[in-house]
Structures are given as structure tokens and as C-alpha cells.
Amino acid sequence: MPPIPLVDVKAQYAPLLDEIRQRIDAVLDAGVFILGPNVKAFEEEAAHYLGVPETIGVGNGTDAIVLVLEALGVGRGDEVICPSFTFYATAEAIARTGATPVFADIDPATLNLDPEDVAARVTPRTRAIMPVHLFGRPTPLAELAELGPPLIEDAAQAFGSPGIARAGVASTFSFYPTKNLFALGDAGLVAATDGDLGERIRLLRFHGSRDKKTFFYVGTNSRLDELQAAVLRVFLTRMDAWTQLRREAAERYAELGLGELVEIPQDEPGHVYHLFVCRSPERDPIRAALTEAEIGNAQYYLPPLHLQPAFSYLRYKEGDFPETERVAAENFSIPLWAGIDAATQDRVVSAVREAVTAKVGS
Numbered sequence: 001m002p003p004i005p006l007v008d009v010k011a012q013y014a015p016l017l018d019e020i021r022q023r024i025d026a027v028l029d030a031g032v033f034i035l036g037p038n039v040k041a042f043e044e045e046a047a048h049y050l051g052v053p054e055t056i057g058v059g060n061g062t063d064a065i066v067l068v069l070e071a072l073g074v075g076r077g078d079e080v081i082c083p084s085f086t087f088y089a090t091a092e093a094i095a096r097t098g099a100t101p102v103f104a105d106i107d108p109a110t111l112n113l114d115p116e117d118v119a120a121r122v123t124p125r126t127r128a129i130m131p132v133h134l135f136g137r138p139t140p141l142a143e144l145a146e147l148g149p150p151l152i153e154d155a156a157q158a159f160g161s162p163g164i165a166r167a168g169v170a171s172t173f174s175f176y177p178t179k180n181l182f183a184l185g186d187a188g189l190v191a192a193t194d195g196d197l198g199e200r201i202r203l204l205r206f207h208g209s210r211d212k213k214t215f216f217y218v219g220t221n222s223r224l225d226e227l228q229a230a231v232l233r234v235f236l237t238r239m240d241a242w243t244q245l246r247r248e249a250a251e252r253y254a255e256l257g258l259g260e261l262v263e264i265p266q267d268e269p270g271h272v273y274h275l276f277v278c279r280s281p282e283r284d285p286i287r288a289a290l291t292e293a294e295i296g297n298a299q300y301y302l303p304p305l306h307l308q309p310a311f312s313y314l315r316y317k318e319g320d321f322p323e324t325e326r327v328a329a330e331n332f333s334i335p336l337w338a339g340i341d342a343a344t345q346d347r348v349v350s351a352v353r354e355a356v357t358a359k360v361g362s
Contacts, residue, residue, distance in 0.1 A: 004344055006296030007178045008337050012242065016234055023230040035206075038229040043189075045236055050165045052191045054198045057224025058205050061156045061174025064188040065093035065130075067222065068152055068170045071200040074099050074127045081121055082130040082154070083113050084306040084316075085324040090132055090154050091305050099127065101314070103306045105321040109266060111135065111277070114323070115143035122147055128169075133158035136180065136246075136274035137265065141167040155191075157274040160243040164270075165191040170201075175232060180246070180274050180338075181239055183228040242338035246273040249340050256349040261356045262286070275300075276336040282356065283332050289355035295348055296335050302328045 013020065027038065039057050046055045058064050074080060076098035082090050084103035091101040105117040113131045122129075129147065131139040132154040138161050145151055151168030158164055159181040165171035173179075175187040192198035200217070203209065208217030250265065250273045258264055263279040265271070277300065280286055290297040304324045306316035318325065334348050 001294075001347070003294035004296055004335050004348065006298055006333065006335050008335075008340070009177050009182060011340075012182075012338050013184075013235075016238070019234050020231055023234055024227060027227055027230050033226045035223055036226040036229075038226050038233060039224050042224070042229040042233050042236070045233060046189060047191070049236060049239065050171075050191050052165050052171075052193055053195060054192055056190045056192065056198060056201045056205065057229060058188045058190060058201075059222035059224065060186040061172060061176065061188040062089040062093055063205075063220070063222040064172035064174070064190045065090065065152070065154060066096050067201050067204050067220075068172060068190055068197075069093065069097045069099065069128070070204055071197050072128065072150070072152075072169070077125065078127040079123060079125045080128045080130055080152075081118055081126060081149075083132055083134070083324070084304045084321050085111060085301055085327055086132040086134060086154070086305065087156070087301060088305060088308065088310075089156075090130060091311065094130070095311075100125075101305070101311065102126070103314075103316065103321065105323050106327065108323045108327065110137055110139070111327060112137065112139040113144065115140075115147070118144060119147055122149065128152050130154055132156075133161060133164060135265070135277050136161065136272040137268070138164055138270040158272055160239050160272045161270045166193065169194055169197060175228070180242065180272055181232065181235055184231050185225070185228055187224055187228040187232065188222075189224070243272050245338040245340075246336065247271070249273070249336050249338075249345065250276060252342060252345050253334075253336075253349065256346060258349050258352065261349075261352050273336060275333045277331050277333045279327065279330040280332070280356075281330060283330050285358075286352055286355045287332050289358075290332075290334070290348075290351055293347075293351045295351055298333050300328075300331055300333065304328045 078099040079102045080094045081102045094101040107114045126149045130152045153168045153171035155171045156174035171191040173189040175183040204219040208219030209215045
């Protein structure tokens with residue numbers, strides 16, 4: 001049997017190749033490659049889709065976070081609270097501004113920030129709280145908003161989830177090729193709810209200037225590419241259909257009995273299943289069995305951020321975030337993408353069942 005990838009991006013874009021090529025050819029014919037009409041159109045279309053006043057296309061999801069923080073004036077001496085259980089870029093972006101990442105533990109049911117733990121870490125130096133909508137499951141934001149500091153939503157894994165991008169001052173997105181809405185390379189987006197903040201981000205992404213003649217800030221060069229914007233416009237029109245296919249695939253895993261073998265993600269209406277991440281104390285032998293069967297799998301995020309060498313200066317230690325460390329030791333993801341078929345999912349569940357049965361019988 002052929003190998004099963006963890007994510008099959010090509011399966012999603014292959015039916016759209018003719019349309020993609022037409023859009024790319026149109027860009028080549030126009031000869032406009034930087035901040036052209038496709039970037040402008042995608043920003044408007046994405047803002048309409050998300051229900052926000054405006055979006056700003058940037059080079060990638062990491063730059064999106066950095067630009068929001070810089071536009072808010074976050075810097076040395078400031079603190080930004082974020083989860084330790086997330087991809088490195090969340091905290092890396094905070095540190096790049098000179099601010100201090102302050103890690104918080106997670107709710108073991110949702111794998112998102114635990115509001116009680118966040119509340120205990122708010123200080124007079126806290127400039128923002130950065131929830132991550134991890135694996136496509138939206139973080140409940142109301143309790144976090146009540147704590148006072150502005151919210152910056154790291155929504156890199158949650159494009160397409162209704163209700164995100166409206167509670168915070170800004171939300172950031174990555175369109176890395178494995179994301180729910182993906183580019184054919186690096187690309188990112190900021191959704192801004194405040195016009196002044198959005199304008200500062202527009203300037204900062206373009207060397208702090210509007211016209212390359214007058215410079216208002218020390219900015220950077222992080223602009224959404226015109227070719228990527230053209231492709232993203234094609235994919236955005238399929239977003240709701242792709243989300244529905246992901247949700248159907250997640251439901252199918254439950255129907256196939258996967259939840260009887262391992263802990264599977266809890267469903268809720270806003271979950272867009274960027275990844276299908278399970279938990280088991282027997283994670284390592286299950287992953288070994290999946291690998292042996294040529295079934296794609298992965299684990300996240302081990303070691304968690306508070307134990308990463310880059311953040312050793314913060315002096316966190318093992319045991320500081322028990323739920324984070326427990327999830328890091330138990331989680332593993334299995335194949336899921338928009339359009340994965342039932343037979344493929346059945347093969348995945350069968351491999352997990354064989355591994356669990358073998359462990360029980362040993």
C-alpha cells in the first residue's frame with residue numbers, strides 16, 4: 001500500500017491548477033510584482049471573510065506578530081503573556097522586539113491558554129496577552145479580555161474559524177503551505193480592528209514609508225508577494241468547503257472508533273482542525289507503529305517553549321507548567337487534510353488499534 005502523508009497539500013490544489021496558472025499568468029502579463037492589485041484585492045476579500053475592518057498582507061506569520069507588537073510600541077521592559085505549548089515563532093516574535101515572553105499553562109481539555117494561570121501572571125509590565133488558537137481550536141477569549149491587557153490573537157492555525165479576529169486589537173495568520181488557507185510559499189496576514197494600528201503596520205511592513213521617499217518609522221521589508229496573493233485569492237473561495245471537509249474527516253475518525261483507543265480532540269462548532277492531534281501515555285509505541293506502516297505522524301511541541309535553550313535566560317524549570325509538559329509528552333498527530341478519504345482514515349485507525357492491542361497484550 002502507498003504511504004500516507006501527514007498532510008497532502010497537493011491533493012487540495014491539484015484540481016485548481018488551471019485556475020492557479022491563469023492567475024499567475026495574469027500577474028506575469030501585468031508585470032507588477034510588489035503590492036499590486038492582487039495584494040490589494042486579497043486584503044479586501046480576506047477582511048470581508050473575517051468580518052474585520054482591514055487586513056494587511058505581510059511576508060509570513062512570524063513577521064505578522066512582530067509587526068503588531070512593534071506597531072503597539074511593545075519593547076524592552078515590557079511583558080507579553082503567551083502559552084508555552086505552541087510553535088516557537090509565537091514567543092520568538094515577542095523576544096525579537098526586546099520584550100519578555102511570559103509563559104502560562106494550558107487547559108488540558110482545549111490545549112489553549114488557561115485563563116486562571118494567565119491571570120496569576122499579569123503584572124504592571126504586561127503589555128499584551130497572546131492566545132494561540134492551537135491546532136484550529138479557537139481559544140475562549142472573553143475571560144482573557146476581562147484581565148485588562150489587549151489581546152493579540154495568534155491565529156496562524158485557525159483561518160476559517162468563525163468568531164476569531166474580532167476580540168483582540170489584531171490577529172495574525174500564517175499561510176505556510178500546510179495551513180488551512182495556504183500559499184505556495186511563505187505568506188502572512190494581519191487582521192486589524194483599529195484603523196490607526198493598521199496604518200502603522202502598513203508603514204512598518206514597507207520600511208516605515210508609504211512612498212520610499214519619506215520614512216516615518218524604522219520598519220522592515222515584509223510584504224505579501226503579488227504571486228502568492230493571486231494564488232490565495234483562488235484558495236480563499238474554497239475555504240468554507242475545505243473547512244467542512246476537515247470537520248467531516250474529524251467526525252469520521254470518531255465514528256471509526258479512534259476515541260476508544262486514544263484521546264481525540266474535543267469538537268466544537270468553531271474547530272477547523274488544522275491538525276488532528278490525539279493523546280496517549282503510549283504515544284511513542286503508537287508513533288513507531290504508524291511509522292512502520294508508512295503513515296505520517298508527528299508530535300508537538302517537545303520540549304515546550306519554557307524548556308527550550310533559547311529561553312534558558314528566563315529561568316523556567318521542568319515542572320513549572322505541568323499540563324503543558326504532560327501534553328507535550330503524550331500528543332501525536334495523524335493524517336488529516338481537506339478531502340482525505342474514508343479508506344485512508346480506516347487504515348490509520350487500524351494501525352493505531354493494532355499498536356494499542358499489541359501494547360495491552362504484551
